[in-house]
Amino acid sequence: MSVNIEPTWHDKLTSEFDKPYFQNLIQFVRAEYKSHRCYPPGKQIFSAFDHTPFDKVKVVIIGQDPYHGPGQANGLCFSVADGIPHPPSLQNIFLELKNDLGIEVPQSGNLERWASQGVLLLNATLTVRAHTAGSHQNKGWEKFTDAVIERLSSEREGLVFLLWGGYAKKKGAKVNGAKHTVLASGHPSPLSANRGYWFGNQHFSKTNEYLKQIGNATIEW
Helix, strand or coil: CCCCCCHHHHHHHHHHHCCHHHHHHHHHHHHHHHHCCEECCHHHCCHHHHHCCHHHCCEEEEECCCCCCCCCCCCCCCCCCCCCCCCHHHHHHHHHHHHHHCCCCCCCCCCHHHHCCCEEEEECCCCEECCECCCCCCCCHHHHHHHHHHHHHHHCCCCEEEEECHHHHHHCCCCCCCCCEEEEECCCCHHHHCCCCCCCCCHHHHHHHHHHHCCCCCCCC
């Protein structure tokens, strides 16, 4: 099956594309996009991979579902398109960034600037039906993104995995902690953040400290 994804990722994931679960998944996604409004736009489904080639990944942030409101999702977890108001979780990400590194909250919530520096912004499920959270879960995307994480864990070294919230912690449970740094905290959503499980995790400065230690360029958050 031909999948329009960044070449280095295509090479790493080509064995997944031929598996029955993935073929069924693509049929499901095509049918959904034909019959319903879905997000992100079709050309942006694999944006996380297109912006961050396999051999350029330094940091992995794991999200769950794309945003399901109009114009929000752009294929990168927690990110929104230019000109779209910051959703609550993204607001709290930017607030922690300010607390941690003194970086002022940016006007745009588009995180392509992170992705281009090697931050893989990976949702577990890559598509969603408009206004229906979780509508494309358990259709095969999770199996595919598990394979993505497994390839990174086994074939790369010195990555930082940021696991925010219970779902991400479970998703990243098999990451090889001997080869990589794993930082876990509560989710940046208001429910978790306001209970004290998010603010103060200092994941942005800790990520850069680790990258510096291993001689890698740090991320300009």
